[in-house]
Amino acid sequence: MDKKIRVLVAKPGLDGHDRGALIIAQALRDHGMEVIYTGLRQSPAQIAQAAIQEDVDVIGLSSLSGAHRSLFPKVVEQLRERNADDIFVIGGGVIPAEDIPYLEERGIKKVFTPGSTTDAIASYIKELITPSSQSIAQSPKRIAHIGIAVKSIDDVIHFYHHVLGLHLSRVEEVPTEGVKVAFLKIGDTSIELLEPINEQSTIYKYIEKRGEGIHHIAFEVEDIEARLKYYKEQKVELIHDTPQPGAHDSKIAFLHPKAANGVLYELCEYKGEE
Numbered sequence: 583m584d585k586k587i588r589v590l591v592a593k594p595g596l597d598g599h600d601r602g603a604l605i606i607a608q609a610l611r612d613h614g615m616e617v618i619y620t621g622l623r624q625s626p627a628q629i630a631q632a633a634i635q636e637d638v639d640v641i642g643l644s645s646l647s648g649a650h651r652s653l654f655p656k657v658v659e660q661l662r663e664r665n666a667d668d669i670f671v672i673g674g675g676v677i678p679a680e681d682i683p684y685l686e687e688r689g690i691k692k693v694f695t696p697g698s699t700t701d702a703i704a705s706y707i708k709e710l711i712t713p714s715s716q717s718i719a720q721s722p723k724r725i726a727h728i729g730i731a732v733k734s735i736d737d738v739i740h741f742y743h744h745v746l747g748l749h750l751s752r753v754e755e756v757p758t759e760g761v762k763v764a765f766l767k768i769g770d771t772s773i774e775l776l777e778p779i780n781e782q783s784t785i786y787k788y789i790e791k792r793g794e795g796i797h798h799i800a801f802e803v804e805d806i807e808a809r810l811k812y813y814k815e816q817k818v819e820l821i822h823d824t825p826q827p828g829a830h831d832s833k834i835a836f837l838h839p840k841a842a843n844g845v846l847y848e849l850c851e852y853k854g855e856e
């Protein structure tokens with residue numbers, strides 16, 4: 583895209599601190615965006631008006647005052663009243679996690695908290711305006727499966743299949759990972775039992791060290807290459823930075839557990855049916 587992304591950074595409400603907003607504004611300029619800063623104490627109507635006059639793509643709202651619950655949605659309403667709801671609104675500041683769903687339900691595209699880096703905000707905005715593939719900035723499609731490390735699939739299949747009553751859909755070996763896997767369907771997702779087939783297998787080492795149990799959670803995604811690239815830009819630690827061949831003709835990659843509170847996440851992309 584030749585045209586520069588235009589962003590209005592605004593601080594609605596009464597709080598008198600704009601250091602955070604100024605830092606974001608400068609960081610977005612460093613990422614090649616045109617940034618207009620409205621200054622302090624703007625009303626939602628003034629912000630919407632300025633966004634339209636300046637023909638921006640995105641409004642970034644910042645709040646430290648705790649008034650975000652009323653003020654952020656009012657900006658979205660003011661845009662809607664002026665038929666300008668094609669302008670994206672994102673928000674940031676000291677915002678408790680429980681307010682994020684409330685704000686996102688009211689039309690705030692994404693809420694950033696003090697843990698977010700300015701680089702993460704900038705690459706989110708770029709994805710929002712010019713998606714590099716089918717919306718990397720969107721949520722993965724679903725939990726494809728939950729992986730459970732077991733010593734022997736044959737020993738536990740009675741419990742999963744007969745006692746829990748889960749439908750066993752397939753069993754196969756993935757030699758590259760040194761495992762045999764069994765998939766048991768439950769609704770739109772599956773339990774994946776992983777049995778090591780040799781001592782080099784990471785599952786073998788996992789069971790030696792920690793015993794049997796939950797090993798990983800897998801998300802189905804649409805474009806695994808693009809998503810890995812996006813995560814790299816977001817400085818997420820990865821085990822694989824390129825996709826590996828997975829079970830049933832899928833492409834997979836693992837995030838490093840350090841990136842996610844000790845949880846191992848897998849990404850899977852399927853060609854057709856899982």
Ligand code: ZN
Pocket residue numbers: 727729774798800848
């Ligand atoms: Zn898996």
